[in-house]
Amino acid sequence: MTNDSMYEILMNLPAFRGITYNKVSQIxxxxxxxxxxxxPGNIIVDEGEECTFVKFIIKGAAKISIIDKAKRFSVEQTLTxxxxISPxxxxxxxxxxxGRVVAQGAEDCGIVQISKNDYMQLLxxxxxxxLNMLNMLSMNSQQGLWGALAISNGSLERRIASWIIALTQNDATDIVIHAGQDDFYRIFSTDxxxxxxxxxxxxQCSLIDSEPFTLRIKSRRELRDMLS
Incomplete structure (x- = not known):
């Protein structure tokens, strides 16, 4: 890999967006x-693994699978x-x-990582x-506020949207929720x-597709917009 291509990759990452070519060279x-x-199929990160590196996907795709401790439900999402990964x-x-992160798709998943200690020195x-990091963290923390407001609103649609938004990353796609029917009722406190x-x-609003024991999210953005 040439320096130019490496610099271009880094400048396209959300954490380094907006910095100059010369600054990348210094970094x-x-x-x-x-x-x-x-x-494909290889584990990138295992559930419970300590976050000692800042990891970015630079090619292909990875699937994150989160399972609750009682194993009543699981949430899958795809990152490209x-x-x-999990900022x-x-x-x-x-x-x-x-959750476990696994390379997904027909091609290899490319990852670039930097140790958290090195990243903190750069910050x-x-x-x-x-500012890039604060923007990412602020957006995710604001989702918690939207969720609290959704719960107080009492609408089950908004509670479902809030729950999905809270458990997935802002840029996630192919979001799939698995749970038993009775578990869905318990999770959302409904009948x-x-x-x-x-x-x-x-x-009917094209927000989700449903199958027995499965919800497939068609538009995370539209769910998020319901809460704002």
């Missing part, structure tokens, strides 16, 4: 970037380039990945990098009649 001299390839868990009280020395009517309404 590469200060920090070590590791370029990795994972064949130039997504950062919310880099800092704070919990710094372990919430300390560049205002643009700090079969109300749940079925709500799912039918959301399906």
């Amino acid at each position: 590469v001299e200060k920090a070590k970037f590791h370029f990795l390839r994972f064949s 380039a130039p997504s950062m 919310d868990f880099l800092f704070g009280r919990i710094t372990r990945y919430p 300390a020395g560049d205002e643009i990098l700090i 079969k009649e109300i749940f079925d009517k709500t799912i039918e309404s959301m399906t």
Whole structure:
């Protein structure tokens, strides 16, 4: 890989967006970037693994699978380039990945990673990098506010949208929820009649597709817009 192509890749990542070519050159001299390839089906990150590296997808796709401790439900989502993997868990009280991340698709998944310690040193020395990270974290924290308002609103559609938004990344696609029918009722504190009517309404609005024990999200953005 030439320096030009490596710099172009880094400048396209959300955490480094807006910095100049010369600044990228300085960053590469200060920090070590590791370029990795994972064949389809190979594990990139395992559930509960400590977040010691900042990881970005630069090619292909990866699927994140999150399963609750009681194994009542699972949430799958797909990330593609130039997504950062689970940025919310880099800092704070919990710094372990919430789910397994697996390379997905017909081609290898390319990852570039930098140690969290190196990344923190870069943040300390560049205002643009700090703003990029703050913007990502702020957007995700605001989703919690939307969720609280959705719950207080009482609409089951908004509660479902809030739950999906809270468990998935902003740039996620191919979101699929698996749960038993009774578990869906318990998760959303409702009964079969109300749940079925709500799912039918959301399906007719092209927000989701439903199958027995499965909800497929057609538009995360439209769900998010319901809450704003």
